[in-house]
Amino acid sequence: MTGSAERPAVLVYRHPGTPPAVLRQVCAGAEEEGVPTEVVDAPDGGDATALAHAAAQASRLDVGIGLDASGAAAVHHGKLPERGPAATTGLDGTPADWRRAGRTAARVVKGLPLG
Amino acid sequence: MSTRDDGPPGTQLVVGVDIGNSTTEACLAEIGPDGSISYLGTNLTRTTGVKGTPDNTAGALSAIRGALARGGRSAGEVHRVLLNEATPVISGLAMETITETIITESTMIGHNPTTPGGEGLGVGTTRSIGELGEQEPGQPVVCVVPPGWDFDDAAAAINAAVGSGVEVVAAILAGDDAVLVTNRLVRPVPVVDEVAAVEKVPLGMLAAVEVAAPGRTIRTLSNSYGLATVFGLDPAETRQVSPVARALTGNRSAVVVRTPSGDVTDRRIPVGELVLRGAGKTLRVDVDAGAEAIMDAVARAQPLDDAHGEPGTHVGGMLAQVRDTMADVMDSPGQPAVPVSDIAIRDVLAVDTFVPAEVRGGLAGEVALENAVALAAMVRTSRSRMQLVADLVSEGLGAEAAIGGIEGEMAVNGALTTPGVDRPVAVLDLGGGSTDAALLTREGKCTAVHVAGAGELVTKLIDSELALGDREVAEGVKWFPLAKVESFFHIRHEDGTVQFFDEPLPPHVYARVVVLTPEGPAPVPTRHGLDSVRRVRREAKRRVFVVNALRALRQVAPAGNLRALEFVVLLGGSALDFEIPDMIADALAPHGIVCGTGNVLGTEGPRNAVASGLVRAYAAAPVRAGQGPTR
Numbered sequence: 001m002t003g004s005a006e007r008p009a010v011l012v013y014r015h016p017g018t019p020p021a022v023l024r025q026v027c028a029g030a031e032e033e034g035v036p037t038e039v040v041d042a043p044d045g046g047d048a049t050a051l052a053h054a055a056a057q058a059s060r061l062d063v064g065i066g067l068d069a070s071g072a073a074a075v076h077h078g079k080l081p082e083r084g085p086a087a088t089t090g091l092d093g094t095p096a097d098w099r100r101a102g103r104t105a106a107r108v109v110k111g112l113p114l115g
Numbered sequence: 116m117s118t119r120d121d122g123p124p125g126t127q128l129v130v131g132v133d134i135g136n137s138t139t140e141a142c143l144a145e146i147g148p149d150g151s152i153s154y155l156g157t158n159l160t161r162t163t164g165v166k167g168t169p170d171n172t173a174g175a176l177s178a179i180r181g182a183l184a185r186g187g188r189s190a191g192e193v194h195r196v197l198l199n200e201a202t203p204v205i206s207g208l209a210m211e212t213i214t215e216t217i218i219t220e221s222t223m224i225g226h227n228p229t230t231p232g233g234e235g236l237g238v239g240t241t242r243s244i245g246e247l248g249e250q251e252p253g254q255p256v257v258c259v260v261p262p263g264w265d266f267d268d269a270a271a272a273i274n275a276a277v278g279s280g281v282e283v284v285a286a287i288l289a290g291d292d293a294v295l296v297t298n299r300l301v302r303p304v305p306v307v308d309e310v311a312a313v314e315k316v317p318l319g320m321l322a323a324v325e326v327a328a329p330g331r332t333i334r335t336l337s338n339s340y341g342l343a344t345v346f347g348l349d350p351a352e353t354r355q356v357s358p359v360a361r362a363l364t365g366n367r368s369a370v371v372v373r374t375p376s377g378d379v380t381d382r383r384i385p386v387g388e389l390v391l392r393g394a395g396k397t398l399r400v401d402v403d404a405g406a407e408a409i410m411d412a413v414a415r416a417q418p419l420d421d422a423h424g425e426p427g428t429h430v431g432g433m434l435a436q437v438r439d440t441m442a443d444v445m446d447s448p449g450q451p452a453v454p455v456s457d458i459a460i461r462d463v464l465a466v467d468t469f470v471p472a473e474v475r476g477g478l479a480g481e482v483a484l485e486n487a488v489a490l491a492a493m494v495r496t497s498r499s500r501m502q503l504v505a506d507l508v509s510e511g512l513g514a515e516a517a518i519g520g521i522e523g524e525m526a527v528n529g530a531l532t533t534p535g536v537d538r539p540v541a542v543l544d545l546g547g548g549s550t551d552a553a554l555l556t557r558e559g560k561c562t563a564v565h566v567a568g569a570g571e572l573v574t575k576l577i578d579s580e581l582a583l584g585d586r587e588v589a590e591g592v593k594w595f596p597l598a599k600v601e602s603f604f605h606i607r608h609e610d611g612t613v614q615f616f617d618e619p620l621p622p623h624v625y626a627r628v629v630v631l632t633p634e635g636p637a638p639v640p641t642r643h644g645l646d647s648v649r650r651v652r653r654e655a656k657r658r659v660f661v662v663n664a665l666r667a668l669r670q671v672a673p674a675g676n677l678r679a680l681e682f683v684v685l686l687g688g689s690a691l692d693f694e695i696p697d698m699i700a701d702a703l704a705p706h707g708i709v710c711g712t713g714n715v716l717g718t719e720g721p722r723n724a725v726a727s728g729l730v731r732a733y734a735a736a737p738v739r740a741g742q743g744p745t746r
Contacts, residue, residue, distance in 0.1 A: 028266065032230055032294045079619070080603055086622045111601070113626045113638075 009038040010063045010105045011055040016041060017069030025095050026065055026073055029102020035109050037065075037102070049085050052076035063108050065101060073101040077108055087114060127194040128155075130179050131519065131729030134171045134201060134504070137162055137547050137688065141178040142726035143186045146734045154716055154730075155186030157723050165444045167203035167499050172507040179512060190512050197519025197729040198505050204495045204565055205441050206548030208575050209433030210468070211386040211490075213403040216362065216483040218476035221315045222377030223359050224287070224307060224370035226479035231326045231368040232297030232306035236335050237285025238323045238345050241316055241372065244272050252280030257322045260296075261313055262289035270299030277302055285324035287370055289313040307368045312478040321346060322372040329367075336371050337363040346373045362483065386488075387425030391416040391463070402430055402488055409465035409488070417670075421459035422492065430490050434460055441494045457496045462549075464491045464568035464666075466658045471582040482582075489576060491659075493549050493567035519729040523553035523563025529728030530684040531555075533713045540682040541671060542713070542724065543664050543699070545689035547571050550660065552667035554680070564670045568659050570689045576655035581641050581648060591637055592652055595630040596693060599645045606636065609649055656695050664699045677706040684713040690721035 010030055014023055023039065030037045040058075042051055048066040052074035055064025062078035075087040087104045089097040104114045125148030133140045139162045143155045158181035164170020175198070183190060239255030244264065250256055258276075260269050269292070273283050278301075286306045288296065293308035305326035310316070323345045325333045335341035339360045343353040356371075358379045363369045383403060391398045393416035400412040402424070413419065424431030438458050445453040466489045474481040501518055509516035519525070523542075530542045538559075544551040547570045553563035570593075578589035598606040603619040606629070620636065628645045629636035639648055665677070673679045683703060685696050690712045700710040713721045 028292075028295055031298065032291060034230065034294060077603060081619065084619060086603075086625070108625065111626050114622055 007036065007038075008060040009036040010061060010065060010109060011059040012037050012039045012065045012067065013042040013051040013055040014039055014067045015051065015069045016043060018067040019071050021095065022067055022071045022073065022093070022098050025098035026067065026102040029099040029104075030106040031102075032099075033103055033106030033110065035061075035106035037105075042066075048072040048074035049076070049083065049088065052085055053082045056080075061109050063105050065105050073098055075101055075105045075108065128188060128192050129195050129197060129730055129733055130182060130193060131197045131525075131726035131733075132175050132178060132508070133199050133522070133525070133723070133725035133729070134162055134166055134175060134501075135546070135725070136166050136204065136549075139163075139171070139174040139178045140723050140726045141175075141182040142723055142730050143182040143188065144730045144734075146730070150734045152730060152734050154727075155188065156182045156184075157716075157719060157726065158182040158185060159722060165203055165205065165440075167201050167501055167504075168444050169500060169503050169507060171504050172511060175504065175508050176511045179508070190514060193512065193514035195733070196505070196508055196512065196514060196516035197733055198501055198508065198516060199520065199522045199525055199725050199729060200499060200501055200518050201522045202495050202499045203441065203444055204493060204549055205437055205444070206491060206493045206567055206569075206571070207433045207437035207440075208572055209429040209490050209492075210470070210487050210575070210579060211384075211402050211429050212470050212472065212485050212487045213384055213386055213405075214486045215382045215384055215472070216474045216485065217380050217382060218378075218474055218478075218481070219380070220372075220374040220377035221312075221317055221476065221478055222372050222374055223362065223379055224310055224316075224478050224481070225363045225366055225474075226309070226477070226481045227366050228291070228293065228307065228309040228368060228479075230291070230294050231308060232293030232295075233285075233300075233303045234326050234328055235305050236323060236325045236345075237305050238321070239282070239284045241287075241318045241320050241322045243318060244269060247272060247276035247281055247283070248279070250276065250281045253282065255282045255284045257324055258283050258286040259313060259316050259318065260286060260288045260290075264288075264290070266290075266292040266295035267299065270296050274299075274301045285322075287313060287316060287324065305368070307370050310370075310479045315478050316370075317372055317374055320372050320374055322370060324368075324370050326368045332365055332367060333363060333369050336360070336369045337366065342371065345371075387428040387431060389425075389430060389463070390423045391419060392421045393417060393419040402428070402490075405486075406465040406467040406488055409463070409490075413463050413465070419461055419463070421461075422463055423460075433490065434492055437492055437494050441496060445496055445498060445500075453496070453498065457498055458494060460492050460494050462493045462565065462567040464566065464572070464659070464663065465489070466491075466568070466572070466576065466662075468576055468580060470579050487579070489572065489579075491548075491568035491572045493565060495565060520732045521561075521563075522725055523551065524555070524561040525725045525728030525732060526551075526686060527553050527555040527561060527728070528731050529715050529724030529726070530686060530713050532716045532727055532731070533684055534717050536682050536684055536713075539680065540684060541668060541680050542684045542686050543667065543690075544687040544724075545569060545660060545685060545692075545695065546687045547689075550663040550667050551687075552664075552671045554671035556673075562671050564667055566663050566667045566670070568663050573655045573659050576658070577652055580651045580655070581639070581643060583640065585640075588637075588639065591630040591632055592639060592648065593655075594692070595632050597639070597645050597649055597652075598629050598631055598636065600624045600627055600629055600636060609645060653694065653698070656692070657698055660689065660695050661698050661702045665702060668703075677703070677708065680706070680708050683708050683710040684724075685711065686713050686715075686721045686724045
């Protein structure tokens with residue numbers, strides 16, 4: 001795991017087993033909102049929510065996304081309690097759900113409603 | 116004054132009961148031989164059934180029992196129950212949309228996607244992305260991307276076409292991908308996305324796509340001469356497209372397609388006329404003439420004898436329905452039917468409003484603000500069945516029950532217990548369906564009026580103007596102050612003060628405009644900012660309650676002169692509102708009137724005025740002789 005990012009970005013902590021399609025859509029969701037992402041490999045770090053929490057702690061924007069091997073995604077803010085993420089997708093997420101997770105992370109950064 | 120458990124000879128335990136449209140209130144008191152009053156307890160319950168009908172009995176009994184429990188007395192001790200003489204008042208609401216925007220031949224896309232791509236203006240012929248390769252080089256093209264195209268594939272197809280010499284100047288997408296596609300283009304162009312019905316965009320036609328920089332609005336397509344320049348229009352054609360320019364004003368992005376007879380029209384919908392009868396005249400007014408014209412006609416037909424709307428219109432249906440409901444309520448088995456002349460519309464309030472409506476012919480769910488007229492109507496009868504309610508209450512409680520006085524008079528009587536109030540005094544009862552006023556002169560003469568339109572109409576205006584489509588949410592917006600959730604831990608109230616929370620706020624309220632209910636912040640589902648929601652809320656209250664306060668007070672004031680009123684006491688549920696009393700006081704201040712929310716008995720606030728007034732009237736009756744006044 002690399003250290004905290006140099007430029008302000010939503011950090012995406014990705015388990016090596018994360019399906020590439022999930023990562024692609026999550027990043028696209030944030031990009032469409034105009035917020036940069038930075039992907040970091042997280043070899044071990046618990047479930048998506050724990051990864052997202054760690055990512056949010058390290059992000060200069062206070063916002064992180066966690067992706068686990070099953071394809072589940074979680075969005076976290078650095079000031080929220082670890083087990084209370086801003087949003088999560090289930091195990092049977094669709095591309096639209098993954099896109100929405102990225103979009104939600106970007107909207108936390110921008111201070112816009114998440115829905 | 117004393118509150119003994121067992122009154123000495125000559126003391127009487129009485130209960131005043133006020134059956135209102137929505138609440139039933141009771142006031143328990145002991146009256147001494149000298150007419151002195153000891154108040155023992157009050158209570159408030161929901162009214163059962165329509166006011167003035169036998170269904171009220173259950174609510175009245177529960178209000179009485181509650182007051183007895185609070186005063187520590189039993190039903191057997193009650194000397195007399197005093198009910199208000201109240202004629203049933205039923206109100207109805209209707210709304211007629213009087214304008215309609217129609218887009219023909221899919222000429223225009225005027226929605227506001229949150230994230231369009233690129234920047235600038237592109238003018239070219241519309242072509243589907245699948246046919247870009249067949250395009251002759253050197254002719255500007257607007258690329259239309261149907262649903263299902265991935266952003267990488269779309270960008271690659273456009274880049275390939277550009278590479279082979281096709282001049283792609285803009286794109287229109289079905290999905291929410293504009294920024295993603297633009298970021299991948301070799302030569303970025305303006306891109307409008309989230310066009311749900313993109314397959315209806317006419318192909319092979321000249322089109323213009325404009326996207327403004329963030330924080331800016333489009334400049335060319337919202338300008339009639341800009342459209343004329345882009346499409347080479349003559350003055351006659353320019354006149355025709357000016358509605359398109361107007362419809363696009365304020366957008367960050369837009370598409371206009373030039374088709375042979377494409378148009379955006381702003382149509383006025385005829386919604387029939389309203390027939391008002393009163394003051395010996397019959398006046399007809401077109402509902403689509405707007406609230407001002409309707410209220411002008413209502414004023415000329417004062418006092419109103421009746422009103423009818425055109426059958427088949429919302430207003431006509433509403434007026435007929437209010438009348439029918441009243442007829443049903445008044446008919447009782449074994450009795451002759453109530454004559455129609457007894458059931459007449461006695462007041463109408465018209466309010467201009469707007470309704471955000473989806474544009475017919477729109478490709479992306481465009482919404483236009485259409486003009487509408489909201490109407491509240493009120494019907495009352497001269498017949499009351501309150502004596503029957505009194506008989507039933509008497510039977511249910513095992514104590515004598517009688518009509519103790521007329522509602523308006525009793526309300527003023529109770530309002531006089533507010534500290535600092537003296538005759539002449541007027542009360543304004545701000546209810547749900549009607550706004551009622553009563554005046555008690557220095558000489559003791561009392562006059563009362565009911566006018567249509569109150570809390571329910573405010574809720575309806577808020578609901579439709581903010582397109583909430585949910586009455587409960589609209590009620591919340593009406594009752595509670597607004598705030599903006601600014602982070603997971605703090606909100607900014609509508610007055611600018613900031614409040615911090617120890618526990619994080621739930622994600623579903625993050626960055627939203629919320630109403631601060633007792634259960635916590637509840638989101639207002641709207642794209643409007645806090646200031647717009649606040650403006651809609653306050654305007655709805657002003658157009659109903661301030662307008663009606665002035666209308667009702669002018670009807671009871673001597674010679675219609677508000678200056679002749681000295682004290683105005685606000686009563687009823689909406690007098691508990693956090694801003695309506697201030698708005699009315701502001702409106703009355705220039706007339707030299709003291710106006711404020713009542714505080715009945717010095718403790719009850721704007722509640723219990725009629726019930727307390729009934730007790731006071733009974734205590735003041737000169738000849739009681741142990742029996743109390745008889746009707």
